Amino acid sequence: MSELQKTERALAMRSKIQKLEEDLLSAADDKNIVAGDNNGLGNKLAPLEHTFADGVYVRQMYMPKDTAVVGKIHKREHVWFLLQGCIGVATEDKIEEYEAPCYVVSSGGSKRVILALEDSIFVNIHPNPSNTQDLIELEKYNVAKDYEEYEQYIKKQ
DSSP states (O other): OOHHHHHHHHHHHHHHHHHHHHHHHHTTTSTTEEEOOTTTTOOSSSOEEEEEETTEEEEEEEEOTTOEEEOOEESSOEEEEEEESEEEEEOSSOEEEEESSEEEEEOTTOOOEEEESSSEEEEEEEEOTTOOOOHHHHHHHHEESSHHHHHHHHHHO
16 A cells, blocks of 8 residues: 555545544543543543553543443553453444453554453553643643644644
């Protein structure tokens, strides 16, 4: 597959992920849909736990079975772990199923839609060079609000 074909495929999948996100957001009143996480503060359906180590921010999320979570666009490569359960993950590149225990290196620019096929515990590991514990500041550092902001971030690098 040529680079042009890969780019076209990625853009087509990105469009599908955005459409899926829109559909999920429109159904967000459904008790099993989590649309965003309130600037890192989580919500009652998929609660978050935050842990800080020198230069590292760990975000753990509990996902009850049949819960769908619309993720955000991560600016940087990072690692995520599935500690418990089984999830289906759709990105602009692929749709895969993961069973705990496992971990994945996720590239920058990735946005995920996650479906908990079982009660699951999902953990993201992010850089935290300033060692802040301000969740809004960490969100701004690690996440782009949309693909346009992500593209601007990439151009500045």
